[in-house]
Amino acid sequence: MSNISLDAAEEIIAAAHRRAQQIGKAVSVAVVDAGGFVVAVRRPDGARPLTPDIARAKAYTAAVMQRPGKMLKKWQESQPVFFSQLSQLPGASMPILATEGSVTIKKDGEIIGGLGIAGGTADEDQVIAEEVLQALGYELEFAAWGVAGTPAPSASDAGKD
Numbered sequence: 001m002s003n004i005s006l007d008a009a010e011e012i013i014a015a016a017h018r019r020a021q022q023i024g025k026a027v028s029v030a031v032v033d034a035g036g037f038v039v040a041v042r043r044p045d046g047a048r049p050l051t052p053d054i055a056r057a058k059a060y061t062a063a064v065m066q067r068p069g070k071m072l073k074k075w076q077e078s079q080p081v082f083f084s085q086l087s088q089l090p091g092a093s094m095p096i097l098a099t100e101g102s103v104t105i106k107k108d109g110e111i112i113g114g115l116g117i118a119g120g121t122a123d124e125d126q127v128i129a130e131e132v133l134q135a136l137g138y139e140l141e142f143a144a145w146g147v148a149g150t151p152a153p154s155a156s157d158a159g160k161d
Contacts, residue, residue, distance in 0.1 A: 002112050003113060004105055006039055006040060009015070009039040009113070012029070012132060013040055013134045015136060016115075016129070017029065017042065019128045019132055023152050025120040025128075026045065026048075026119055027047060027075045027119030028043040028044070028047045028051035028114070028119055029056035030058070030059040030117075031105070031114070031115055032113055034058055034111055035068075039113065041056060042140055047099055051070060054116070055118040055119075057094045058102035059115055060093065061095075061102040061114065062102045062114030063114030063131075066137070067102075067109070067142050068096055068103045068104050069102025069103070070098070070102070072098035073123030100118055101120075101122065102115075103116075103133060106142070107137070109139070112123055116129075116161040
């Protein structure tokens, strides 16, 4: 498994801060490696004090869950108890946040880290993350959650032949 380099993390952070400034926002940006370990975090002047921790949790989620946070929202809504327990697992170092601004970093088909942005609205955090990663040549397509193959029939499908 490859991991994102410090140079690449710094490039992403600088680009995210430039993009955030264009829309008048001071956002904290965190980049973690594929295992969820911090590579770099930056909180610019004017960003709220809690935003670096939120950005780290968003980046962690995107890396260890191997999907952007917004893809996890329906799962969280359908199984809130299970989802809340993920953060309590012995190996979990951060909360799992199914939200915007949490984007998995993928290059050449391989997950190499996670990006977390916090300080704007949910939509602003998401747009900044996606625009920056796309501009820098990272992939933004992820398969839907679940097992590949034909979905199992539901109870309401029984007897339909």
